[in-house]
Amino acid sequence: MSGTVPVALWVGLVGVAGTLIGSFLNVVVHRVPAGLSVVSPGSACPSCGHAVRGRDNVPVLSWLALRGRCRDCRTPIPVRYPLVEAGTGLLFVLVSLRLEATGELSALAACLVVAAAGVALALIDLEHGRLPFSITGVAAVLAVLALALGWWGGDGVEPVVVVASAAIWVAVYGGLRILTRGRGMGLGDVALAPLLGAVLGALGAGPALVGLAAGFILGALVGVALMATGRARRGTRIPYGPFMLAGAALAVFAGDQIASAYLTLVGLS
Template sequence: MPPGLVIALAGVLGLLVGSFLNVVVHRVPAGLSVVSPPSACPGCSHEVRHRDNVPVVSWLLLRGRCRDCSVRIPARYPLVEAGTGAAFAVTAWRFDDPVVLVAALVVVGAGIGLALIDLEHQRLPFAITRVATILVVLVVVAGAATGSAIDWTAVAVSVACWTGLYALLHYGSGGRAMGLGDVALAPVLGLVLGLVGWPAAVVGLFAGFVLGAVVLVPLRATGRIGRRAAVPHGPFMLAGAALGLFVGVPLSQAYLTTIGLS
């Protein structure tokens, strides 16, 4: 299949996944089913028509309002859809190995939903992490069964490092330094980054802490965030993993070249 077509199809898939993520972000934290009942307007409770459920396009045609009661539909919905579509397209552009591509798409989709939930509710639901982990494991197993080249050493070391560090931070601090949701998310991030290679895994692992420090230290120093205020680490963790996934290898190569080791 031509690369351009793969990228386009991935972008369309991302739009559809983004539409579903809007449901997930709203319902999962509330303990509601993501499949029933069908989506409805919060203002008039009228079920959303199929033609009004086309990602991005429907929101634009409706001018951001419900067809029945004209209540405003938050711009976050089309932004999540468009953002997920763009993220999927970039992922398809970056990776041509089928196993890495599919595994990365799973993590990218789940990661967007988890980041949004963590920012709003300060939690990473196990339900999403569990599904993402199962899907990635199935992708890797299927890839191995069909003869895909997988560096099992890199995968094992990456999973062990990601899981071990987050588990140590959680249990070593009695849960104060890191939440259990972060610990549950670490293995699947380590698995996918391990598929790309150990440089991606290392960059992704430490980039999350660096990004957190860059953002939070100035905010705490200026008093905009209290020193004891709880701040979700999930978005930084996921952003760091994304950096490792997409640019971890070239970043590590540039660093090694700079210090004369490559």
């Protein structure tokens, strides 16, 4: 894409799209756990109930212009809102720069879908300890549609690898849930697994396997650190979704390199 569109313009467009989606994700993070519609009613201040004006709903800039406070009642607006907006925009830019040069636009689209859903899922899991099926389900439909269109259009997506990767991921996470009788993995983790496996499988077997292993390694490292500092103990329930998503992100950016290095280390390459 950047071969026909100047890189600066490409980055700007993707970044703006990401911040706009990040603004919507703030609504998702607030309303979905409460069982509320993300469509209506419109955004309003939770303290005074006044509707948010259009000029006060511009990602990041409105928060800065209002100095982090509601225009009507001056109640502080959490800094998480602009951070989610800016962070999603930055994530979209990084993912796009990493993948658009491959020419596999369907894989890029699927990764952006998972990136957006992942932001919301990670925040909800950290705050509420669950991964809503509504978010995972919508992301799965969009990602699979993007990959299917890519396969149909011949942009290099290998359906066998995609399906095999999704199957391996769900087998591992589903198996762990069965073995631990639900104490080690939640249903939300099992539902998220095939989505991450399928999207990483679109990038290749290396990223798919690296992402699978990285989630467990990151989770183990953080778990040991929390126990060592007394912030957790054996049996403490730690949200696992963020580690799955972090492992998948690592695989997107460095999965091929890590897989190649590992194969060289063990003498298989």
